[in-house]
Amino acid sequence: MTAAAVRPPPAKSHNTRPNDLNPLVQQWIDQCIQLCKPDQVYWCDGSAQERQSMFEQGVKDNVFIQLNQQKLPGCYLHRSNQNDVARSEHLTFICTPSEDVVGPTNNWMNDKAAYAKLRPLFDGCMRGRTMYVCPFVMGPIGSPLAKVGIELTD
16 A cells, blocks of 8 residues: 555554554554654554455545456555655665675665664654554464564555
């Protein structure tokens, strides 16, 4: 979903976070909320009901186009926002304490310098919007190779 394209399903407040959330993860999310200042925080649960609600709202907002359900059941067309797709290599950086770990074809920036540059840009960047907290797993759940993450997005 593109930035500010889909309105959230019925609002969940910040207080409806999962009960078993790691305290360090919760602290990081709270810091991001304080920095970005979203109007609402929606904790995604990955349920079928949530998915259906997102699709219904997206169709209503003309962000999704429901495709022929006889031929392609459950399929929708979504076109990315032209302002939300370009990846500019010259603006992409690997941020680490030292340059020796980034590889020969990557741009490098000191991690502390990157935070100093980005914090002012993120201050209040989500006013008027909803922050979605999206947990995800890369790889099979339960696999020793799986990586768990959380995306904060609008």
